[in-house]
Amino acid sequence: MGRPGRTxxxxxxxxxxxxxxxxxxxxxFIFLVAPIEARMGIVQKIFYFHVPSWYAMYLGAGACFLGSxxxxxxxxxxxxxxxxxxxxxxxxxxAIGLITGxxxxxxxxxxxxxxxxxLTTALLSFLIYVAYLVLRAFAGDGxxxxxxxxxxxxxxxxxLPIIHYSVQxxxxxxxxxxxxxxxxxxxxxxxxxxxxxxxxxxxIAALMLWARASIELAQSRxxxxxxxxxxxxxxxxxxx
Amino acid sequence: MRDVPPLPLPTPSSTPDDRSTxxxxxEGNSKEQYSGGALLVTAYxxxxxxxFAWIAIVWRKQGALNTRLGDLERILDKAAAEGEKKK
Numbered sequence: 001m002g003r004p005g006r007t008x009x010x011x012x013x014x015x016x017x018x019x020x021x022x023x024x025x026x027x028x029f030i031f032l033v034a035p036i037e038a039r040m041g042i043v044q045k046i047f048y049f050h051v052p053s054w055y056a057m058y059l060g061a062g063a064c065f066l067g068s069x070x071x072x073x074x075x076x077x078x079x080x081x082x083x084x085x086x087x088x089x090x091x092x093x094x095a096i097g098l099i100t101g102x103x104x105x106x107x108x109x110x111x112x113x114x115x116x117x118x119l120t121t122a123l124l125s126f127l128i129y130v131a132y133l134v135l136r137a138f139a140g141d142g143x144x145x146x147x148x149x150x151x152x153x154x155x156x157x158x159x160l161p162i163i164h165y166s167v168q169x170x171x172x173x174x175x176x177x178x179x180x181x182x183x184x185x186x187x188x189x190x191x192x193x194x195x196x197x198x199x200x201x202x203x204i205a206a207l208m209l210w211a212r213a214s215i216e217l218a219q220s221r222x223x224x225x226x227x228x229x230x231x232x233x234x235x236x237x238x239x240x
Numbered sequence: 241m242r243d244v245p246p247l248p249l250p251t252p253s254s255t256p257d258d259r260s261t262x263x264x265x266x267e268g269n270s271k272e273q274y275s276g277g278a279l280l281v282t283a284y285x286x287x288x289x290x291x292f293a294w295i296a297i298v299w300r301k302q303g304a305l306n307t308r309l310g311d312l313e314r315i316l317d318k319a320a321a322e323g324e325k326k327k
Contacts, residue, residue, distance in 0.1 A: 040276070041276045042276045042280055043276035043279050043280050045280055046280055049284075049287060050283070088294075092290060092291070092294050095290050096286070096287050096290050096291075099283070099287075099290070100283040100286060100287065103279045103280075103283045103286075104279070106273070106274045106279055107274055107279055110273065208294070211298065212298065215298065215301055215302060215305065218305060219301075219305055222305060222308055222309060222312070226308065226312055229312060229315055229316070234316065234318075234319045
């Protein structure tokens with residue numbers, strides 16, 4: 001591997017190390033420093049990674065949107081790989097959000113799920129990115145399929161602002177803690193714990209995007225090399 | 241509203257009958273249906289399970305990629321060997 005490859009490897013491992021330290025620090029802070037919330041008790045600590053997981057889902061969905069849009073403008077393997085990696089990150093963090101939210105709701109609301117506007121739109125967005133991945137997994141790797149997926153990646157992002165503003169426009173049960181007016185975390189350590197959560201999930205999402213896009217890109221290059229081998233008559237297997 | 245008389249404080253002289261009380265089952269859903277600690281542990285466990293599942297999927301994809309790369313390398317080696325023979 002040449003010098004740029006080695007530099008990228010070193011950067012990746014450095015990011016991995018920083019992420020590991022940040023996650024350990026965050027776990028220590030959440031469980032041993034941040035105080036227990038007065039009304040909800042210990043279950044409120046779910047908040048410190050439930051909210052960052054949705055934020056990381058937005059990051060993944062944003063990456064999918066940007067990669068898809070760029071692919072529609074000019075189709076390259078790298079842009080397609082970035083979009084696909086973004087969709088996968090969105091599904092992983094969406095799943096975490098959809099599991100942890102109801103566990104908090106069980107204590108706070110007395111029920112795991114309610115068809116609240118924010119919960120419903122969040123579930124819808126998660127299902128859009130699941131559909132994207134299913135499409136990529138089963139529809140093949142042709143140019144038309146990739147363009148169709150890119151269109152889904154762009155259109156799927158339309159639901160993201162709806163999730164965000166649904167709780168303001170249509171009400172519902174979902175609380176609004178981070179707002180410009182009212183609400184908020186009434187303790188400095190609680191604010192630090194949430195800030196640490198955002199930092200950790202940003203780092204994890206960046207690592208996942210990087211790792212997944214690299215594999216996807218390698219897969220595209222390999223598929224091209226395999227097709228060339230078939231064209232040159234070196235590989236007797238058929239393409240596809 | 242009717243005033244509720246305060247519970248009598250137990251005194252050293254009171255008999256077991258004076259301190260008698262009854263436990264009754266909650267009717268309908270209890271407010272404390274779920275333990276906050278158990279929910280928190282479940283949530284954290286779910287977080288790590290999802291992340292490790294993702295790592296396992298990525299590992300499998302990487303394995304499949306290595307197999308395909310190995311096949312291609314074998315084909316190229318074979319073609320190179322045949323080219324040498326022709327020379």
